[in-house]
Structures are given as structure tokens and as C-alpha cells.
Amino acid sequence: EAQVTQNPRYLxxxxxxxxxxxxxxxxxxxxxxxxRQDPGLGLRQIYYSMNVEVTDKGDVPEGYKVxxxxxxxxxxILESPSPNQTSLYFCASSTTGxxxxxxxxxxGTRLTVT
Amino acid sequence: xxxxxxxxxxxxxxxGALVLLRCNYSSSVPPYLFWYVQYPNQGLQLLxxxxxxxxxxxxxNGFEAEFKKSETSFHLTKPSAHMSDAAEYFCAVxxxxxxxxxxxxxxxxxxKVEL
Numbered sequence: 001e002a003q004v005t006q007n008p009r010y011l012x013x014x015x016x017x018x019x020x021x022x023x024x025x026x027x028x029x030x031x032x033x034x035x036r037q038d039p040g041l042g043l044r045q046i047y048y049s050m051n052v053e054v055t056d057k058g059d060v061p062e063g064y065k066v067x068x069x070x071x072x073x074x075x076x077i078l079e080s081p082s083p084n085q086t087s088l089y090f091c092a093s094s095t096t097g098x099x100x101x102x103x104x105x106x107x108g109t110r111l112t113v114t
Numbered sequence: 115x116x117x118x119x120x121x122x123x124x125x126x127x128x129x130g131a132l133v134l135l136r137c138n139y140s141s142s143v144p145p146y147l148f149w150y151v152q153y154p155n156q157g158l159q160l161l162x163x164x165x166x167x168x169x170x171x172x173x174x175n176g177f178e179a180e181f182k183k184s185e186t187s188f189h190l191t192k193p194s195a196h197m198s199d200a201a202e203y204f205c206a207v208x209x210x211x212x213x214x215x216x217x218x219x220x221x222x223x224x225x226k227v228e229l
Contacts, residue, residue, distance in 0.1 A: 004157070033216075040123070042204060042219035043158075058216065090157055102148075103217060105157035 002027045004106035006091050012112045013081055021076045021109050023091030031094040032074040033058070033103065034066065036087040043090065049074055081113045118207050120220035128228050133177075133192040135223045137205030140186060146208040147188040148217065149179055153201045161203070164188065175199070200227045 004025045013019055025032065033048040035058075045058030047066040055068050063085055065077040074093075078085060088110050092103040121136040139145055146165050150158040162173025169181040175198075179190045188205060202224050206217040 040221055042118075042221040043217075044219075045216055048216065092158075102160045102163065105150075105159070107157045108155075 002104070004091055004093055004104050006089075006106040006109050008109060009107060010110050012114065014114055015082055016080050019078050019081060019111075021078075021089060021091075021111070023074045023076065023106060024072050025074075025091075025093040025104070026072065027093060027095075027104065028071065029093035029104070030071070030096050031101075031103075032068070033092045033094075034064070034074070034076050035090045035092065036060065037090060037108075038087050046076070046089075078111075081111075083113050085111065086113050087111060118205050118218055118220035120203075120205050120223050122223055123221065124224045124226065126226040126228060127195045129197055130194050133190070133195045133199065133225065135190040135203050135205075135225065137179075137188045137190065137220060138186050139188065139205075139207045141207060144183075147179075147181060148206040148208065149173065149177070149188075149190050150204045150206060150219075151201050152204065152222075158204065161190070195225075195227045197227050197229075200225055 007022045030051045034046040035043040037043045044060045046064050049055040049068040052068050088108050090108050091106040094101045094103045117140045119138045148163045149161040151161050152158050161177050162171045164171045164181045172178045177192045202222045204222050205220040208217050
């Protein structure tokens, strides 16, 4: 089944404790992206990757890092999480970086930072 | 800069009634427009998209949307609501920028369907 998977689905952590949220897609997609969803704000892009060689910041990159060492995986790293990073996170992928292309979303990771 | 406005954060309809969810965009160039649906505890799923060509776009589950350039709108409709349509709906716009396939989302509309 074609899908985007994220792990963990739920995570509660404390301020400053490094964490990684994994994202993997099995559709051989070039483009991958991370979003966060907050009530009343919709989804906002954190980072994106056009392919394994190109990764860049989105609208809200502060406090996050990403890595794209292989095409299928795009982990999101929070080096020192803070309470304002409590949110619902989505990974998405697309065939290419083409603007008419549908993005496929993972099921989401709900992160709570205390 | 592109932006998307969804009017009404919550919409309630009766089962069998018309569903109308409003979306307006701002863009200096022709955009690509999308509607995504999010069911509880799930990720987003594409309902439909407008890229070029016919301005009336049909999607899954009986939904459709019409691109009206003069009104900068892309409203989502369904003739007859079903209980299973209860979800959150997001309008999004994609434009050519240095950021690849970036979607700018509206703030979402929660659709409630009542008996």
C-alpha cells in the first residue's frame, strides 16, 4: 500500500530533551515536507526537500532540523524542544516539486512538550 | 505573497442539505488550488484540485469546486450532506516560488452534519 508513515504517533517529552520524528514514504517520491498544525493557524511548512540533494527552510523552521540522506526518509529533529513546539506534525511527499502535484500526508504525530 | 482565507471556522448543516465551504485566495499569478479533508485523528487527504482547464472541478465523495478568477474564489460544494462528511476541510494554494511544491493553507473549516 502506498503510504507515508510517521513515528511515533504520540509523544510527550520534557523541555530540552532531543527527539526525532521519523517519516518514510514508499512511493519513490522526490519531494518531502514537514508541516505543523495549530488551532486557528492551519498548516505551516517547517522544512522541505526537493530531492536528496536539496533541503531548505519553510515558513517556521526555527528550532527544527531535518535530514535527507536517502529518498524515502525525511526525519524531523528537535534538538532542544520547548513548549511552543507542542503541536500536531505532518510529513508529506509528492512525486516531484511540481506545483500542480498532490501531496500525500502521513497520519500525524502529536507532540507535547512540558 | 499568496494567502488563503476560509470564511467560517465552523459550519453546520443538516443531513441532506447543501454543503458550501468558502475559500478565497490572493495571488498575483494564476494559482493551483486544492481542497484537502482531514477526518478525526487522520492525515490530510486530497478532495480535488484545480490546475488548468475546466474551472468546475469534481472530486471524491461527491464534492466539487469552481474556480472563479474574477472573484478569486474556489468554494467547495456538495449537493447533499452525509454524516460521513463531518470533518475539517482545508483550502490550499500552490504557487511557483523558490520553495518547490509549497502549499499555503487556509485555517480550516470544521463541518458538522446533523440529523
